[in-house]
Amino acid sequence: MAGRRDWTRETLAAGVRSGDRRALARAITLVENGDPLAYDLVAELYPQTGNAYSVGLTGPPGVGKSSLISALIRLVRDRETNVGVVSVDPSSPFSHGALLGDRIRLSDHFLDPGVFIRSMGTRGHLGGLAEATLQALLVLDAAGKELVFLETVGTGQSEVEVIGIADTVLLVLMPGSGDSVQALKAGIMEIPDVIAINKMDHPAAKTMLNEVRSILALGGDRDWRPAIVLTEATRGEGVPELWEKIEAHRAYLVESGRLEERRARNLAGEVFSVASARAKVHLEQAVAQDPELLRLLDEVRRRELDPLSAVREILEKVFHIDSDAATRAS
Numbered sequence: 001m002a003g004r005r006d007w008t009r010e011t012l013a014a015g016v017r018s019g020d021r022r023a024l025a026r027a028i029t030l031v032e033n034g035d036p037l038a039y040d041l042v043a044e045l046y047p048q049t050g051n052a053y054s055v056g057l058t059g060p061p062g063v064g065k066s067s068l069i070s071a072l073i074r075l076v077r078d079r080e081t082n083v084g085v086v087s088v089d090p091s092s093p094f095s096h097g098a099l100l101g102d103r104i105r106l107s108d109h110f111l112d113p114g115v116f117i118r119s120m121g122t123r124g125h126l127g128g129l130a131e132a133t134l135q136a137l138l139v140l141d142a143a144g145k146e147l148v149f150l151e152t153v154g155t156g157q158s159e160v161e162v163i164g165i166a167d168t169v170l171l172v173l174m175p176g177s178g179d180s181v182q183a184l185k186a187g188i189m190e191i192p193d194v195i196a197i198n199k200m201d202h203p204a205a206k207t208m209l210n211e212v213r214s215i216l217a218l219g220g221d222r223d224w225r226p227a228i229v230l231t232e233a234t235r236g237e238g239v240p241e242l243w244e245k246i247e248a249h250r251a252y253l254v255e256s257g258r259l260e261e262r263r264a265r266n267l268a269g270e271v272f273s274v275a276s277a278r279a280k281v282h283l284e285q286a287v288a289q290d291p292e293l294l295r296l297l298d299e300v301r302r303r304e305l306d307p308l309s310a311v312r313e314i315l316e317k318v319f320h321i322d323s324d325a326a327t328r329a330s
């Protein structure tokens with residue numbers, strides 16, 4: 001198979017930097033597999049990143065996220081933008097290269113040398129989706145992609161966190177995705193920067209628009225008022241308006257100096273989120289493998305030891321931290 005050649009960190013880094021598609025494909029596979037070579041590669045490429053503008057799309061299954069990305073690419077490719085797309089599938093440990101749906105939806109662009117598209121699972125990632133998404137974004141950034149779309153399905157807090165590394169977060173809804181509207185209303189989901197209500201031909205689209213508007217109006221004073229756009233992705237209707245809103249958000253971030261601030265916050269958040277995820281896995285494994293720690297859990301079950309005393313002992317043993325001191329300090 002082509003691309004089976006043995007990549008080293010050096011050849012891979014050079015390939016990615018020159019935008020070589022096979023190097024990129026290999027790099028993302030390594031990222032997907034949590035391969036140690038991916039860590040080395042990203043470590044080497046990291047100083048050259050920070051040039052790509054990233055747009056994260058999230059929303060319930062089947063609302064038209066991939067179709068909208070496809071339509072947006074069609075729009076921006078006229079202006080010769082070098083584009084990358086990564087669809088992260090939280091439900092699958094690995095993607096076999098591409099999800100069938102995305103393959104079809106994005107197939108218009110597969111032959112375009114300026115567009116790189118990949119679906120990705122998160123096999124082997126202790127830090128989960130956030131880790132895989134961040135690494136994939138950095139690889140595409142280093143490859144000179146000016147614009148990167150990140151897609152993930154879902155509307156819970158965790159999906160927004162995954163896509164939260166993006167410069168602009170776009171929530172895609174369609175008439176009938178009432179759960180997401182409820183999640184917005186209840187504050188379960190953070191307010192995105194732009195909202196697209198797709199499949200606008202549906203008779204309930206206007207009702208949904210009003211509903212979302214009234215929720216955003218409750219948000220009080222925000223520097224950036226999230227824009228809401230009605231779209232029809234398959235015909236491309238409303239797509240220029242959607243792109244305008246994405247660009248407006250970008251301009252707002254750049255002009256207010258918030259882009260750097262936001263990226264710094266996102267990166268710090270990402271570091272903490274990956275570190276926490278790994279620490280959790282480490283903790284679970286350590287406890288499972290240590291009869292002494294397992295006995296503590298038994299004692300809790302038998303009500304011989306209270307839960308927080310067990311926590312203190314476990315944290316001391318596994319992480320060598322005095323959790324009482326940590327609690328007092330916070």
Ligand SMILES: Nc1nc2c(ncn2[C@@H]2O[C@H](COP(=O)(O)OP(=O)(O)OP(=O)(O)O)[C@@H](O)[C@H]2O)c(=O)[nH]1
Binds near residue numbers: 063153234
């Ligand atoms: N009528 C109509 N159908 C649409 C529109 N946008 C997308 N679709 C269709 O809706 C289906 C799902 O579209 P996708 O773009 O794959 O949706 P998605 O949100 O990426 O789906 P997942 O990645 O599986 O969550 C496809 O059959 C699309 O052709 C639209 O604006 N109107």
Ligand SMILES: [Mg+2]
Binds near residue numbers: 066102
């Ligand atoms: Mg999709």
